Amino acid sequence: MSHDPARVERIKANLAAARTRIEEACHKADRNPSEVSLVAVTKTRPAEDVRILASLGVTDVGENRDQEAAPKAAATADLDLTWHFVGQLQTNKAKSVASYADVVHSVDRDRLARALGDRAASAGRRLTCLVQVDLDDGSQAGVLGPRGGVDPADALDLAARIDGHDALTLGGVMAVAPREGDPHEAFGRLYEVACRIRDRYPLATVISAGMSGDLEAAIERGATHLRLGTALLGDRGPIVG
Template sequence: MAETVSERAKEVTANIESARHRIAAACTAAGRSVTDVTIVAVTKTYPASDVRLLAEAGITEVAENRDQEAGDKAEQCRDLDLTWHFVGQLQTNKARSVARYADVVHSVDRGKLVRALGAGARLHGREITSLVQVNLDPASAEGVLGPRGGADPRDVLDVAGAIEDEEGLVLGGVMAVAPRTGDPAAAFGRLAAVAERVRDRYPQATMISAGMSGDLEAAIARGATHLRLGTALLGERKVIVG
C-alpha cells in the first residue's frame, strides 16, 4: 500500500526529532551550542514533496548533488524560502547551470572551476557562497569506487584566494567528506586544521561543512558548523531520480 502524505510527514518529523537529539547530545559532549550547528538536508533522489515536509518542520537549508535534479526541484519549490546547496562534484561545464539556483556550492576545488562558477554567478546576477572542498584521502582518486574530489590540503589557500578574488563569489569556508576507511574523527581533525589556516587569512570564512548521517558526532566534535544529512532525516533511499 502506498504511503500516505500524513504517514510520510510523521516519519520525517520523527526522523528530524531523532537527528536533533543526536546533534544536541554531540554538542553537549563537545562543549558547543546547538545554535552553532546547521542541518543541511541532502534531498537527492527524494521527491519535492519531502522538501516541503522538511520546510514545514523548520529545515530550510536543502542540498543536492546532481544539477538536473537540483534545478528541477528548486523550480518546483520556488514558492518556499529555501537556501539551496550544491554538494556534488562539479564539472566546469555545469557551473553556469548550477549558478542559476545554488546559494552555496560546497565542492569548489580548483581555479578553473572558480572562474566558471564566478562567470555563471555574474551572468545570473547572483552572489554564491563557495566552500573549498578539501581532499582528506588523496588515495581515493585511485580507489575502485572512484575519486571523491577536493583540493590537496596544501593547495587550499590558493583556491580560497581565487574565490576571494572572483566577482560573484563569496568565500564561506571549507568542506570535506570523510575517507571511506579509517577514523572519521582523525580526518575531521585534519579538516579543522585546514579550516583554521583559511580563517587566519580570511576571518569571514567560518563555515566547516563536514559530517553526514553516519558520522555527525565526530564532525561536531571537530568543529563542523554544517552537517549534510540525508538518510537520518528522510530514511533509506528507495528510488533513483533521473
C-alpha cells in the first residue's frame, strides 16, 4: 500500500524541524545529538503514520493507551519497531502491554512492576522498565500528582524492585514536567534522581524527559529520550477507542 504523498511530506518536514531543534539544543548544552533518542508518540494517529515514520527511519514508537497501542502494534508487526508504552498503566492491562511493549516508561509502583514482570515471564519476553518520577511540587510533600509517578524519595526502592525481577531490565527514569513552573528546575530534580539510581545501577542510563513543548529544557538537564507527538504528527484528533 502506497502512502499519501502529502502526509509523507508533512511528517518528513516536521521530523526535520524536530531534529534541528534537538541538534540546536544539544549544541547549546554542549552535548552530542547522538546521545538523544527520539520516540514518536502516535497517540490518536493511525497505523499508517507509524509506517510513514518507519519509512523515514523512526523506529522507536510510543503509545499511552493500551486500547490503541495493542491493535496498532499488531497492525505493524511486520516492521522492526521498538514499542514504548509511555502512559499511566493499570495493573489489569499488564498482560496486554507485556505482550508487545519493549520499554514501559511509566512504572510507578511495586505492584505494577511485579505484574509486568510476571506477565512478561509467562510470555517468554523481557521488558525494559523505567521508574516514573512525580515532579509535581506536591510530591515533595507526599502528595502525588495527577499524571502518576513515584515520590522522588521512593524512586530508588522501586528501582530495586524492578531490578530484582528476572523478566525485567531496569532502564532508568521517566517524568512529565509539571504544567506549571519551570521545566528546567523540574527536569533538574529528575536528573538528580537519575544519578542516584545510576550510582547503584550503572546500566540504568535512560532519562526519558521532554515532549514537543519542552524538549530544549529536557536536553539541557540530561534527557536521553524525548517523547514527541505533536511536533512530528501535528495536533491530535479524537481519541480512538
